[in-house]
Amino acid sequence: MDALRVAVVGSGPAGSYAADALLKSEEPRVEVDLLDRLPTPWGLVRLGVAPDHENIKAVSRAFEKTAARPGFRFFGNVEVGSTVGHEELLRVYDAIVYTVGAQTDRRLGIPGEDLPGSWAATEFVAWYNGHPDFQHCKFDLSHERAVVVGNGNVAIDCARMLALTAEELAPTDTTDEAIAAICGAGVKEIVMLGRRGPVQAAFTPPELKELGELAGADVIVEPRDLALDAASRRALDLDRERARRNYELLEEFAARPPAGKPRRIALRFLVSPVAILGGDRVEAVEVVRNELVEEGDRIVARPTGELEVIPAGLVLRSVGYKGVPLPGVPFDERSGTIPNERGRAAGAERTYVAGWIKRGPSGVIGTNKKDATETVELLLEDARGGRLVRAHDGPSLEDLLDAKGARYVDYAGWQAIDAAERAAGEPLGRPRVKLTAWEKLLETGAHKRLPTDRRTPFAS
Numbered sequence: 002m003d004a005l006r007v008a009v010v011g012s013g014p015a016g017s018y019a020a021d022a023l024l025k026s027e028e029p030r031v032e033v034d035l036l037d038r039l040p041t042p043w044g045l046v047r048l049g050v051a052p053d054h055e056n057i058k059a060v061s062r063a064f065e066k067t068a069a070r071p072g073f074r075f076f077g078n079v080e081v082g083s084t085v086g087h088e089e090l091l092r093v094y095d096a097i098v099y100t101v102g103a104q105t106d107r108r109l110g111i112p113g114e115d116l117p118g119s120w121a122a123t124e125f126v127a128w129y130n131g132h133p134d135f136q137h138c139k140f141d142l143s144h145e146r147a148v149v150v151g152n153g154n155v156a157i158d159c160a161r162m163l164a165l166t167a168e169e170l171a172p173t174d175t176t177d178e179a180i181a182a183i184c185g186a187g188v189k190e191i192v193m194l195g196r197r198g199p200v201q202a203a204f205t206p207p208e209l210k211e212l213g214e215l216a217g218a219d220v221i222v223e224p225r226d227l228a229l230d231a232a233s234r235r236a237l238d239l240d241r242e243r244a245r246r247n248y249e250l251l252e253e254f255a256a257r258p259p260a261g262k263p264r265r266i267a268l269r270f271l272v273s274p275v276a277i278l279g280g281d282r283v284e285a286v287e288v289v290r291n292e293l294v295e296e297g298d299r300i301v302a303r304p305t306g307e308l309e310v311i312p313a314g315l316v317l318r319s320v321g322y323k324g325v326p327l328p329g330v331p332f333d334e335r336s337g338t339i340p341n342e343r344g345r346a347a348g349a350e351r352t353y354v355a356g357w358i359k360r361g362p363s364g365v366i367g368t369n370k371k372d373a374t375e376t377v378e379l380l381l382e383d384a385r386g387g388r389l390v391r392a393h394d395g396p397s398l399e400d401l402l403d404a405k406g407a408r409y410v411d412y413a414g415w416q417a418i419d420a421a422e423r424a425a426g427e428p429l430g431r432p433r434v435k436l437t438a439w440e441k442l443l444e445t446g447a448h449k450r451l452p453t454d455r456r457t458p459f460a461s
């Protein structure tokens with residue numbers, strides 16, 4: 002059997018794990034082109050994981066090993082839907098795996114959400130991580146109080162990043178602009194708002210624990226927020242892992258006297274924002290106190306009517322991500338995913354999905370390995386069963402891109418970017434200084450393509 006030609010679209014964790022599983026296949030052998038709309042690979046590992054979590058970012062070393070496998074190629078700055086279409090890819094490849102993640106933020110749907118000074122957490126994260134689309138954002142960190150809405154790990158990342166000291170930021174690859182803004186910031190208090198109680202918080206214990214270990218910020222929890230209703234008490238009794246450990250940590254924080262550090266992170270529970278207030282920019286967040294009620298097997302928040310106004314100059318809305326549709330590919334608006342069964346897209350030929358666009362924005366990086374493997378197994382089963390009608394009439398991707406005059410960055414181009422960034426970071430004791438401008442990335446990633454840059458052939 003000839004090698005199967007598969008495009009994996011989106012080079013974050015799900016795409017990288019999918020590429021790896023495909024390239025490990027012996028029957029059929031598979032050639033993988035990993036496409037990304039950015040000139041750089043690894044998605045949220047490069048541009049989402051917080052810069053002070055260098056150990057988590059180290060997963061990219063495993064992805065580099067995948068890239069070294071025969072049959073792998075990378076095409077950066079290739080966006081499906083604008084540079085090339087889904088139908089065009091179907092002519093080039095035998096199968097397509099979409100691993101495009103969840104590229105936008107969920108909305109709160111409250112008045113004042115779009116006032117200047119109110120941002121999606123995704124924008125803040127992309128900005129401090131050097132995402133080339135977000136470097137124009139001007140975060141005004143001069144106000145005394147910032148509010149982070151949401152109780153997940155992204156909210157914790159945002160709260161922690163706002164509270165890091167110059168010494169904590171110095172050895173990271175946070176952009177220089179973000180380091181200068183955070184260190185020079187007037188923010189003294191960061192208030193995190195959870196709409197449900199401590200037992201229902203979505204963050205995970207290691208991330209919560211870290212908040213209590215910051216050099217420059219005390220973590221504050223009001224004992225009244227830890228009082229449990231009967232349903233939460235039962236849920237806690239049943240839980241041996243996340244909720245129990247979170248609750249223990251929160252009790253520990255509540256009992257700890259503040260050490261007088263320059264900043265405070267206040268964790269509030271049972272409060273929902275009802276409006277973001279201000280004239281021409283954010284001045285405060287109005288919240289309502291909630292109580293918890295059981296609805297079927299869920300414990301949900303119900304507003305009590307008790308209102309409170311929290312003065313703040315910056316609001317980061319961190320209430321989850323949402324997938325966006327790809328032109329020509331089925332999409333379920335409600336879940337923000339491509340409808341699929343175990344990774345095989347419904348109603349789209351030779352099309353597969355993995356990661357957040359398959360299951361929604363949940364889980365940690367490693368979750369995507371199992372998820373991508375499930376999809377790839379199904380794809381290979383389909384190939385073995387003759388269910389992939391293979392397209393051999395189409396042009397190659399590079400011919401298609403050349404015909405369109407598209408500039409793309411191949412893996413050697415990414416390695417040039419990587420080397421330049423590492424070289425800039427080395428004398429400063431930082432892992433890298435990221436290139437953050439599109440033109441600079443494309444320029445550095447462009448190089449004279451030699452015949453050896455073309456597909457690494459399989460040994461026959």
Ligand code: NAP
Binds near residue numbers: 197
């Ligand atoms: P998430 O874990 O789904 O958390 C979203 C939070 O927003 C929940 O607390 C949710 O509360 C709250 N929320 C939703 N709608 C709301 C509303 N209208 N008003 C107030 N609160 C609302 O999402 P995430 O933080 O964006 O993280 C996405 C995924 O990435 C997660 O699986 C996360 O663990 C992972 N991640 C991991 C790390 C890490 O491992 N260090 C770092 C970052 C992200 P309810 O529970 O009440 O709905």
